[in-house]
Amino acid sequence: MSTEPREIPKALLDRFRPSTSTQIVDRRGSTVWKITIPAGKFALKVGYPIAETPDWPAQEWTALAPAREAFVLNTLHRTPVAYGQWDEGTWNCQPWQEGKNLYDLWERHRSILTLPRSEEIVQCCEAIDYLHKNGWVHGDIQPAHLITGDELNPHASLIDLALARGRPVFDRFDFPYRGCLVHYEAPEISEAVLSGGLITPTKASDVYAFGASLLMSVTGQRHVEYPDDADRADQRRAIVAKNHRSIKVGGAWGPLIAAMMQRDPDERPSVRDVAIEVASWST
Structure with missing residues (x-):
C-alpha cells in the first residue's frame, strides 16, 4: 500500500484531462484538487486507507469516503456527481463551491470585534435545513464545511458529506459513524464514542x-x-464532564449560540428555528 498520493492518479487524469489542477487538501486518508475541465470547475477527491503509526490506528473507511459522499450528494442534487474506484480506494468529482469557509470569512470579526451579518447565518441555516428535510444528518458540521458567498452572490453550501447519516447507502461504500471533529462534537456524541456504544448523529447534534x-x-x-x-x-x-465555556458574544448572538449548545438535545432549537430567529433581527 503506497503512501498518501500527491499526484492525481493517472486513470483520473486520463478520464478528466483537466486544463488546470491545484491541490487544496492533502491529509491522512484523502487528497482534494480543484480542477478545471470543459464543464467548469470541480473538486476531485481521492480516498485511500490510513496506515497504522505509533500515534494513529489504521483506518480503512477513509478509502470509501469519496464514493459514500457522492452517493449522498446524488440524493440531493439534480446534476449527478461522478464517482468510482481506483487502485487504493474511491474517488468523486463534484462541482466546486466558490466562496470562503465560515472561519476564514469571519476573521474580520475576531480581529475587530464586530458581529457577523445575519444574512450569512440564515444562508448557512438554509443549507443545513435542506439537508435535514431530505432525510440526512450531516454528522460533521464545522466552519470549514460551511462555504459562504458574498453580497453579489449570496449563498451557503454545506460540503464534506461523507459522514452523513439518515438514508440507506450502498453496502460496499458504507462504514460505521465514529464521531466527528471533536472541537465541534456534541456531548451525547462524545459520550457514545467513549462508551463504545451505537453512535447516531441527529439533527440536534x-x-x-x-x-x-x-x-x-x-x-x-x-x-x-x-x-x-x-x-x-x-x-x-x-x-462529557464539563459545560461549554462562557459565551462572550455581543447582542442576541450570545444567547442564541448558548441555546444551540444546550447539553440536553431536546432543549436545542431546530436549525429552522435558528434561521427564523436570526432573520427577525434584520427586519
Missing part, C-alpha cells in the same frame, strides 16, 4: 456543532476548554 462552529468562527475559541495537546479521548472526556 448538527445544531450543537453549528453553534460550536459559530462560537469558534466569531471568537476563535473551542466550545469546551482542554489542553491543545490533549488526545482525542481526553478531549471527549472534557466535553
Whole structure:
C-alpha cells in the first residue's frame, strides 16, 4: 500500500484531462484538487486507507469516503456527481463551491470585534435545513464545511458529506459513524464514542456543532476548554464532564449560540428555528 498520493492518479487524469489542477487538501486518508475541465470547475477527491503509526490506528473507511459522499450528494442534487474506484480506494468529482469557509470569512470579526451579518447565518441555516428535510444528518458540521458567498452572490453550501447519516447507502461504500471533529462534537456524541456504544448523529447534534462552529468562527475559541495537546479521548472526556465555556458574544448572538449548545438535545432549537430567529433581527 503506497503512501498518501500527491499526484492525481493517472486513470483520473486520463478520464478528466483537466486544463488546470491545484491541490487544496492533502491529509491522512484523502487528497482534494480543484480542477478545471470543459464543464467548469470541480473538486476531485481521492480516498485511500490510513496506515497504522505509533500515534494513529489504521483506518480503512477513509478509502470509501469519496464514493459514500457522492452517493449522498446524488440524493440531493439534480446534476449527478461522478464517482468510482481506483487502485487504493474511491474517488468523486463534484462541482466546486466558490466562496470562503465560515472561519476564514469571519476573521474580520475576531480581529475587530464586530458581529457577523445575519444574512450569512440564515444562508448557512438554509443549507443545513435542506439537508435535514431530505432525510440526512450531516454528522460533521464545522466552519470549514460551511462555504459562504458574498453580497453579489449570496449563498451557503454545506460540503464534506461523507459522514452523513439518515438514508440507506450502498453496502460496499458504507462504514460505521465514529464521531466527528471533536472541537465541534456534541456531548451525547462524545459520550457514545467513549462508551463504545451505537453512535447516531441527529439533527440536534448538527445544531450543537453549528453553534460550536459559530462560537469558534466569531471568537476563535473551542466550545469546551482542554489542553491543545490533549488526545482525542481526553478531549471527549472534557466535553462529557464539563459545560461549554462562557459565551462572550455581543447582542442576541450570545444567547442564541448558548441555546444551540444546550447539553440536553431536546432543549436545542431546530436549525429552522435558528434561521427564523436570526432573520427577525434584520427586519
